Amino acid sequence: MSTLAPLVARIDASTPPHRDRAIDGLRALALAAVPIGHWLLGGFTLDADGAIRNASPLSAFGALAPVSWVLQMLGIFFLVGGRASALSHRRRTAGTAAWLRGRVARLGRPVLGVTAVWAVLIAVLAAAGVPEDTLRTAATLVVQPLWFVGVYAAVTALTPLCVRAARRLGGWAAAPLLLCVATVDLLRYGPYADAVPSWLSVLNILPGWLFAYQLGVSWGEKRIGRGGAVLLAAGGAVLFAVLVAVFHYPASMVGVPGEARTNSHPPSLLVLALASAQSGAAILLAGRLARLLARPALWAPVVVVNLSAMTVLCWHQTAMLAAAVPASYAGAVPGLTTAPETPGWVAARMAWLPVFAVLLAVIGRYARAFESPWHGVSAARRATAGVLALGFTAFALGLT
Template sequence: MSTITSPGAARPTPPPASMPDLSRRDLVVDLARVCCVLLVVVIHVVMVGVGFADDGSLVVTRPAQEQSWFPLVTWAGQVMPLFFVVGGFASATAWASTRRRGGDAGDYIRGRLLRLARPASAVFVVLALALVVARAIGVDPGLLDAVAIGVGSPLWFVAAYGITQVCVPVMARLHATRPLATFAGLAIGAVLVDAVRYATGVTEVGLVNLLFVWLFVQQLGFAYASGWFRRPPRLVLVLVAALAYASLVPLTSIGPWPTDQLAGLNPPTVPLIVLGIAQICVLTLVHPLLSRLMETRGARAFVFVVGSRGMTVYLWHVPLLVALIGVMLLVGAPLPAPASSTWWWTRIPVTVVVLALVGLVSLGAARLERPPRTDAPGRRRPSGGVIAVAAVLVIGPSFAVMQHGLDVVNAIAGAVGMLAAIWLLGRSRPTRSV
């Protein structure tokens, strides 16, 4: 959202130094990002079922995914495409800001990697210590592996988003010079990758779509930032969104893709592109209504508080959910049978408790999400080679977790890799004398 001041009008009073200046932000985008994160929390809460059956045995299931209605619900509940769209918007504006300040691609990538690595490092360190201690005290290896894989599931995002951030300078230039060709190339690439994947049965082929699918969706964010979606009549946006959602029917019934859009997340599949198109059209349609909402103090405060802790909420909510369940088991708290009516009703307080726990963790962890400090006068960023090594250290461990699940080795590698990346990216070197 921007503020326009007529020549003769009084200038708006700047906010106090302690308050964020929101006058030049599209607060609807911030609201969309916050809603995406919170919906992910809710989805994970209803997907983890731990309780006792009638015979007293411990039951661990995924209640939501066992429901007949769940696959169709994911057509609305799979919000990761929208998350990457609004991430693309944020990336476009951040890259433009970097260039206005005289920065280059290395400056941009360095800053974005730091904003990923710093909050992720805390999670990796804590999980590595927890897994080492659990193994040392003799926790059942099978149970430990199952818990670790679930706890580490959100870490895939660090790898996927890190890949898109490294590509932002190149993709932004392509959007400025060959936007339609770029969209077409990415879409064709995604279709070809999925065709080979499903024809051969080799799931790993789909990993190439970490580039094609997520970069296509990120380009939608660039287009949104460029004003593309504000130009067509609203009826056109309605028709495009309706056509995109309708196309999921043949894609998932005649085509090879699963109806459950969560099942098509890792590796990402073509339907996520379709969802991204539909979701950005819907966001554009409701933008005027949400803009009025974001004019209220309460909405702005809510979005600022949650949005400034977005990565903390996302990365910590599953570990804290699992920890909460573990404590309840240890103290003998009554746990209803998963998928029972009582279990479904208890998801409301469980969600509230998890968010409260995340809020407590954020009191210390949220500072890791702050923008990195600028280099001191006479100093400049590390070399491109150092930044490239740091990118591998940030993306590599999370990619390994995405592929093989979290275990002691991957957790330790992640902790060491993230801390090493932060150290490398935090270094500076003397500015060349002219």
């Protein structure tokens, strides 16, 4: 502890007085939930030829569904993203286009980095004899969380419109988005669902994730107070309960293999209900959280997580694969390559979490370079990275 004390004190001293510690704390919490959720709810099975395939413990343990309510914190991520974007947009010194280019570049560099690196890894691992099914499983897992970046970039581009809507309608600016998702859900799950084309569900992607972002922008514009936060928390909780108990929405917030319906891809009304409840609670607790994070020992890890946000998002599946792929050559390793069908698997997977965290820290030490501006990187190298990234994405999506 004495070794870390100077570092902790330095981090605290370098934090600007106007820094909103509650926002960073909420973002760190939402970020931590992403790898923990994927590591807990993502298992593997081992084929006879030694290849690993994706499997979910939720197929055997439906009672674990409430765990996904806690770990599905993308609503919080979009909420704090909306608030931070509203404040950043207000303080910008350049035009909106330049402001947007800067924010999108911060998102794109790490994605380009991880996909380009994995394009090379796929070739190396294939040459080393790793089964193709294992490689496709790995590629799918790596690409899986990256959809978020595209959606987040899209909603960020709408920040100026969100700000205008917030100034005119306050927190109610998010209501039309909820109604849009509710309408699409009624069409795809209602009495005439058989006559509705399957592609209709994609209409929920933008309004579904923009909902919490718009709430965050309204919060940043000081248009949501304590009363509005209570309404969001209580209304979201009631709507969530009604959708599950009365309208039979799947209880799990993540997809379960074999289930006909899923809540998250694309988001259903249940995702918005959860985001509403979480957002209301976050706004109500923000002041208390800020005071708590005034303690340097608690603030330092929040800063570290926030500085590595995109690295955590892009590389946490790689950390799990760094353990699972070598383990597949050892046969059935409890909690890693055994089917997630027994309580013993759950206990064993919990024991693996610290290992995954250490592997992520090691990988992140080098991968964080992709988050920094690529000064001195030639156009040819950037083009090569882009081609590699496209090739890997095509492989992950089964296009090659």
